[in-house]
Amino acid sequence: MPNYDNxxxxxxxRSEDYSKWYNELVVKADLAENSAVRGCMVIKPxxxxxxxxxxxxxxxxxxETGHQxxxxxxxxxxxLFEAEEKNAEGFAKECAVVTHYRLQNDPxxxxxxxxDPEAKLEEELVVRPTSExxxxxxxxxxxxxxxxxxxxxxxxxxxxxxxMRTRLFLRTAEFLWQExxxxxxxxxxxxxxxxxxxxxxxDFAENFMAIPxxxxxxxxxxxxxxxxxxxxIEALMQxxxxxQAGTSHFLGQNFAKAFDVKFANSEGKQDYVWATSWGVSTRxxxxxxxxxxxxxxxxxxxxxxxxQVVIVPIYRNEEQLAExxxxxxxxxxxxxxxxxxxxxxxxxxxxxxxxxxxxxLQGVPLRLAIGPKDLESGTVELARxxxxxxxxxxxxxxxxxxxxxxSEIQSSLFQKALDFRANHITKVETFEDFKSVLETKTGFIxxxxxxxxETEDKIKTITKATIRCIxxxxxxxxxxxxxxxxxxxxxxxxxxxx
RNA sequence: CGGGGUGUAGCGUAGCCCGGUUAUCGCGCCACGUUUGGGACGUGGAGGCCGCAGGUUCGAAUCCUGCCACCCCGACCA
Numbered sequence: 001m002p003n004y005d006n007x008x009x010x011x012x013x014r015s016e017d018y019s020k021w022y023n024e025l026v027v028k029a030d031l032a033e034n035s036a037v038r039g040c041m042v043i044k045p046x047x048x049x050x051x052x053x054x055x056x057x058x059x060x061x062x063x064e065t066g067h068q069x070x071x072x073x074x075x076x077x078x079x080l081f082e083a084e085e086k087n088a089e090g091f092a093k094e095c096a097v098v099t100h101y102r103l104q105n106d107p108x109x110x111x112x113x114x115x116d117p118e119a120k121l122e123e124e125l126v127v128r129p130t131s132e133x134x135x136x137x138x139x140x141x142x143x144x145x146x147x148x149x150x151x152x153x154x155x156x157x158x159x160x161x162x163x164m165r166t167r168l169f170l171r172t173a174e175f176l177w178q179e180x181x182x183x184x185x186x187x188x189x190x191x192x193x194x195x196x197x198x199x200x201x202x203d204f205a206e207n208f209m210a211i212p213x214x215x216x217x218x219x220x221x222x223x224x225x226x227x228x229x230x231x232x233i234e235a236l237m238q239x240x241x242x243x244q245a246g247t248s249h250f251l252g253q254n255f256a257k258a259f260d261v262k263f264a265n266s267e268g269k270q271d272y273v274w275a276t277s278w279g280v281s282t283r284x285x286x287x288x289x290x291x292x293x294x295x296x297x298x299x300x301x302x303x304x305x306x307x308q309v310v311i312v313p314i315y316r317n318e319e320q321l322a323e324x325x326x327x328x329x330x331x332x333x334x335x336x337x338x339x340x341x342x343x344x345x346x347x348x349x350x351x352x353x354x355x356x357x358x359x360x361l362q363g364v365p366l367r368l369a370i371g372p373k374d375l376e377s378g379t380v381e382l383a384r385x386x387x388x389x390x391x392x393x394x395x396x397x398x399x400x401x402x403x404x405x406x407s408e409i410q411s412s413l414f415q416k417a418l419d420f421r422a423n424h425i426t427k428v429e430t431f432e433d434f435k436s437v438l439e440t441k442t443g444f445i446x447x448x449x450x451x452x453x454e455t456e457d458k459i460k461t462i463t464k465a466t467i468r469c470i471x472x473x474x475x476x477x478x479x480x481x482x483x484x485x486x487x488x489x490x491x492x493x494x495x496x497x498x
Numbered sequence: 499c500g501g502g503g504u505g506u507a508g509c510g511u512a513g514c515c516c517g518g519u520u521a522u523c524g525c526g527c528c529a530c531g532u533u534u535g536g537g538a539c540g541u542g543g544a545g546g547c548c549g550c551a552g553g554u555u556c557g558a559a560u561c562c563u564g565c566c567a568c569c570c571c572g573a574c575c576a
Contacts, residue, residue: 093574130576164499164574171575224576244576283576314535353536360536371535381535498576 040174046362047285049306051176054284055156057208057303058178061200067152067180072134074158075125080133084258090225091129094161098125127160132226132251132277135181136259143183143263143273150193151183151273169286170243170498177281183256183273185265190274191229194250197278198231201246209284210301210414211235211291212421213245214444214493216469221453224277228252234468234493236421237290240442242468242495245287248278286498291417292386298363299386301413302406307343309335309402310364314352314371321346324370327395331368331380334399340406360385365409366402386413427491434482434494438463444495446474448488450481459483459494468493 043051059069075098082088102119128134135153142151160174180197184190198215205211213233223230227249235245256262256272265271292299302308311331313324325346332342343364345355352369359367369381380398383390386409393401424443428434437445449455449467460466470492481488 159576161575164572167575175576177576247576279576281576312535316534351534351536351538353534353538355537356535357537369535373535 041168041172041282043176043282046306050285050288050300050304051282053304053306054209055178058200058204058280059154059156061204062154062178062180065152065196065200067154067182069156070153071155071157072131072138074128076128076131076134078124078126080137081126083133083137084226084255086254087130087132087226091161094163095129096127096160096162098127128157129159129161130277130279131155131157131159131179132181132255133259136255136261136275139181139183139273140259140261143261145264146185146266149183149185149263149273150189152180152193153182154178154180167498169289170283172282175282177279179277179279182276183261184275185263185271185273187252187274190252190276191250194229194231194248194276194278197276198233198246198248201248201278201280202233204280205233205235205245205284205287206414208301208303209288209291210303210410210417211245211287212414212418214469214471215473216471216493218247218469219453219456219467219492221456222467224249226251226254227277228254231472232469234444234495235287235291236424236444236495237287237498238293238420239290240424240496242444242497243283243287243290244468244497245284246278246280249276251275251277292413293363296388297361299413300363300365302365302410305341305363305365307341307364308406309340309342309366309368310359311342311344311368311370312352312355312359313344313346314369316372320372320375323375327370327375331395331398335402338399338403340402356383366405384409386416428482429479431482434459434465435463438465438496442496444468444493446491447482447494448477448479448490449492450484450486450488452484452486455481455484455486463496465494465496468495468497 062069078097081095099121100115100119101121102116103113104116104119106114135155139151142148156176156178158174158176159179161171162173163171166172182190182193184193202213202215205213213235215231215233218224218230218232224247229250231248231250232244233246235243237243251274253272253274255275261273262270263273288300288304289298292301311328313321313328315321315324325344328344328346332344335342345359347355350358356367356369363385365385367383367385369383371381374380374392378395379392380395381390381392382401382405384405421444424441426437426441426443426445428437428445428447434445434447437443445465456467470490474490474492476490479488479491480486
């Protein structure tokens with residue numbers, strides 16, 4: 001198992017694991033020296049191709065459910081930002097703020113620039129940590145009547161959260177995400193929307209990324225600032241820590257009231273609209289890596305792989321290469337006809353062994369090698385990334401075999417992660433067991449909780465474990481709180497989390 | 499911001515305690531040749547304000563002072 005601690009350490013880490021996994025391959029942190037923007041990441045082309053795959057699928061799902069994309073400004077005037085108090089308070093400590101709009105030559109430091117003290121903004125601009133404020137301020141002008149509702153908007157954007165401590169993929173200072181913002185005429189419709197989007201996230205995580213997730217609602221203290229209810233999907237990483245993979249919030253009428261977004265209902269009465277917001281980010285790429293990958297590098301589910309099959313030619317001379325290339329082109333044509341993405345790695349600057357290793361590091365699901373022996377016998381060597389197995393197969397059934405394997409790899413990755421999670425969910429009755437499971441076995445813990453924030457806080461202080469969620473599908477079961485001994489109606493999901 | 503630690507080539511490092519030739523080694527990089535079915539080998543080569551500034555000294559990567567940056571732990575967090 002890869003060393004995730006090293007992997008997800010700060011971007012300038014010098015650890016070998018870090019450079020193997022990120023600096024060399026998927027993303028590169030290439031920041032100006034002594035720069036305060038540490039904690040940002042550069043997503044290299046291969047990594048970005050994975051993100052684009054995720055974007056395309058999510059976008060499809062959003063549009064299928066009636067959402068439209070739009071784009072709102074990066075800057076949020078402070079006065080707008082502070083309008084919804086809880087939201088502002090929740091994010092206040094991690095906001096980057098623009099205060100000036102001009103530089104000038106520094107009289108004390110020839111060749112250097114300084115901020116022009118004369119160019120102070122009348123009002124500071126907050127770089128969006130999330131866009132509720134600016135979007136709701138805009139929605140005010142878009143909604144007058146129930147006929148304008150529901151308003152179902154999504155935005156693909158970057159946001160900035162100036163965290164004290166950053167972690168590659170999981171908590172970068174700037175990250176890419178989508179944020180959905182919707183307005184509805186009724187409370188129940190908004191709640192339905194929030195649940196629907198959480199379902200879409202779960203569906204996407206499980207069926208597209210092959211990451212099993214648990215759906216649930218957050219406790220009050222873990223809830224999004226400004227939300228009435230936060231739905232979430234929680235995943236379990238191979239190192240036994242939990243990761244919040246996506247959230248969907250029912251915002252009540254909080255933002256409508258803060259930004260005065262009213263509409264005339266069918267009876268002609270004025271009412272505030274009901275809101276939701278929901279988002280997933282490049283954090284999902286961290287989840288992907290930490291769910292499936294092994295010591296040899298990434299393992300990509302075929303749905304997410306920038307290319308699903310790579311063909312490597314092995315040759316001693318130009319004639320052989322030409323012959324193999326003809327063969328490879330025929331294979332590519334036939335695979336592409338089945339919507340399988342293929343890359344022919346005909347680089348002359350690398351030897352086959354180096355190519356094999358690189359494709360493993362990049363997680364390409366299937367590799368075909370064609371050499372002189374294959375030319376004679378009409379075969380190819382087929383290697384699976386997930387199981388690291390190889391077999392020599394006849395050319396005849398190649399396309400069928402590959403098609404079948406692609407879907408088998410997708411489902412077997414999910415099954416493997418699901419089995420791992422099943423083995424790492426432990427029901428616990430006593431606080432002693434609670435602590436020992438956290439220490440030795442790790443993973444999720446299902447335990448009774450008395451429902452109070454005090455108990456939640458104390459457990460967190462003592463064990464560092466938090467309530468990840470109250471699972472949606474959990475059955476009611478009477479019991480006593482694992483910490484306080486007070487009565488409880490159902491078990492909640494605890495874990496140490498990223 | 500509190501506690502601990504580290505800065506030497508693109509990356510990883512030795513040397514520092516106890517000052518003394520041209521700063522060590524591996525990977526990577528470049529050229530040529532031989533190779534090519536799991537990260538090739540040989541020969542040759544390039545690459546260093548030893549974090550920055552000041553001080554001590556005949557002499558500083560090494561000792562002293564200040565500063566800066568980064569890492570780990572804590573508060574914060576998708």
